Amino acid sequence: MIKLADVSYVRLGTRDLEGATHFATEYLGLDVAERAKGSVYFKSDAREHTLCYFEGDPGDQVVCFEVEEQSHLDEAAAQLESLGHPVRRGTASEAALRKVHDFIAFRDPTGNPIELAWRPAYSGRRYHGARDAGITGFSHVGLCSSDLARDEAFWTKVTNAQVSDRIGDAPLLRIDEVHHTIALFPSAKPGIQHINHQVETGDDIMRSHQFLKDRQVRMVFGPGRHPTSSAKFLYFEGPEGMVFEYSSGVREIADELLWRERQFMFEPKGFCKWGAKPNITEFNK
Ligand SMILES: O=C/C=C/C(C(=O)O)=C(/O)C(=O)O
Ligand SMILES: [Fe+2]
Secondary structure (H helix, E strand, O other), X not given: OEOOOEEEEEEEEEOOHHXXXXXXXXXXXXXXXXXXXXXXXXXXXXXXXXXXXEEOOOOOEEEEEEXXXXXXXXXXXXXXXXXXXXXXXXXXXXXXXXXXXXXXXXXXXXXOEEEEEEOOOEOOOOOOOOOOOOEEEEEEEEEEEOOHHHHHHHHHHHEOOEEEEEEOOEEEEEOOOEOOOEEEEEOOOOOEXXXXXXXXXXXXXXXXXXXXXXXXXXXXXXXXXXXXXXXXXEEEEOHHHOEEEEEEOOOEOOOHHHOOOEEEOOOHHHHOOOOOOOOOHHHOO
């Protein structure tokens, strides 16, 4: 079993690095951690970086999870290979680009590129945000799934992920006490379905709603409140159609023995208890 300790970073290809950088700093509210040749790194919390935009195909979208021990990479590689997932060991220069000590790369059954990294860098510099969006950190990803049952089985049998709740057949998966760190949503094609940052309060959600709307950022869902995690939320569109979410107040499952996963309807009321309707393909039948 592969123990995922945390979600670490996402890497997104872009055809417009300057435009993506403008969005990430001025609108989303991240800090530039570093500008490198052909890429820009952003921080959202205590880590050195949690997002990297690089010049390339916007279809190149990678999510990385941290593992606790270097030996876990070898064990994970052997297990994944035995299950028919080809694994590639990152080179030293690729690891340096990701600011990690060592990593492996593979694809989940849908074809989503996944990395597992050991010793991702933390930062000596405090995150303060280019604008006051109230971000407290990078928290979860939605992943596209071409077969929800198959992919739920992959994540829950091959890794430590456990189902917290389901919306229709879409599972929200936790790897620690946070209600979910990975969510799977139906889609014919692979990719990151959304990227979540936690913000401090519901006021931050509402302030950002006004701020982003005033700047013609396309709102795609909310403000609203998830019945699942009970978090208040706002989803909006970033560069090249990527959906970003702010949420606040995500449930923590402190006592696993007392928790039973719940079934919600795959319809707007399963996604929002305030009545907002998603304008997000993967959240609609
Ligand atoms: O209702 C759909 C989404 C649920 C949640 C949540 O419960 O917080 C998400 O953050 C999500 O998967 O987008
Ligand atoms: Fe989310």
